[in-house]
Amino acid sequence: EAQVTQNPRYLITVTGKKLTVTCSQNMNHEYMSWYRQDPGLGLRQIYYSMNVEVTDKGDVPEGYKVSRKEKRNFPLILESPSPNQTSLYFCASSLLSRGNLNEKLFFGSGTQLSVL
Amino acid sequence: LAKTTQPISMDSYEGQEVNITCSHNNIATNDYITWYQQFPSQGPRFIIQGYKTKVTNEVASLFIPADRKSSTLSLPRVSLSDTAVYYCLVGENNNDMRFGAGTRLTVKP
Numbered sequence A: 001e002a003q004v005t006q007n008p009r010y011l012i013t014v015t016g017k018k019l020t021v022t023c024s025q026n027m028n029h030e031y032m033s034w035y036r037q038d039p040g041l042g043l044r045q046i047y048y049s050m051n052v053e054v055t056d057k058g059d060v061p062e063g064y065k066v067s068r069k070e071k072r073n074f075p076l077i078l079e080s081p082s083p084n085q086t087s088l089y090f091c092a093s094s095l096l097s098r099g100n101l102n103e104k105l106f107f108g109s110g111t112q113l114s115v116l
Numbered sequence B: 001l002a003k004t005t006q007p008i009s010m011d012s013y014e015g016q017e018v019n020i021t022c023s024h025n026n027i028a029t030n031d032y033i034t035w036y037q038q039f040p041s042q043g044p045r046f047i048i049q050g051y052k053t054k055v056t057n058e059v060a061s062l063f064i065p066a067d068r069k070s071s072t073l074s075l076p077r078v079s080l081s082d083t084a085v086y087y088c089l090v091g092e093n094n095n096d097m098r099f100g101a102g103t104r105l106t107v108k109p
Helices: none
Strands: A004-007 A010-013 A019-025 A031-037 A043-051 A054-057 A076-078 A087-094 A111-115 B009-013 B018-023 B032-038 B045-050 B053-056 B061-064 B070-075 B084-091 B103-108
Touching: A004 A087, A010 A019, A019 A031, A019 A087, A019 A111, B009 B018, B018 B084, B018 B103, B032 B061, B045 B053, B045 B061, B045 B070, B070 B084
Parallel strands: A010 A111, B009 B103
Antiparallel strands: A004 A019, A019 A076, A031 A043, A031 A087, A043 A054, A087 A111, B018 B070, B032 B045, B032 B084, B053 B061, B061 B070, B084 B103
């Protein structure tokens, strides 16, 4: 089954304790992206990757890191989490846009992170 | 980046047709219009995408007037399970598109 898998589904941690949220897709998609969703703010893009070893900042990258060593995996790293990073996180992937074709995003089920 | 404006919330009843309009006055020539649906505690799901005129699939229809400054998502005969948040996005590719607050549709029995 084609899917984007995020782990863990729920995570409670304390300020300053490094954590990684994993994201994996099995559709051979070039494009992957991380979003955070906060009440009333919709989804905001954190980082995105157009392909292996190519990553770029989105709208809210501060406090986050990503890596894209393999095509299928795109982990989100919080080196020193703070309470303002408490949020619902989504990973997404798509084929790369080619010309006028705009490829649809496939989203994971989300990771609810609480930083105490 | 083309900004979109859509109603914050809408109510409907089962069996009715629902039309959600999105305004995007500064849409660019190469921009597409895409709609996503999101249920609570789930990731958004692609519904439909279009460039101009009308697009229809098994879930919805998308109407886009000639000036492309707005678009209307039409959901025929909604059911309780269509209660969700609907997002209108405009952009040339996934990096251009931005999720706003969306429209919270509530379908009542």
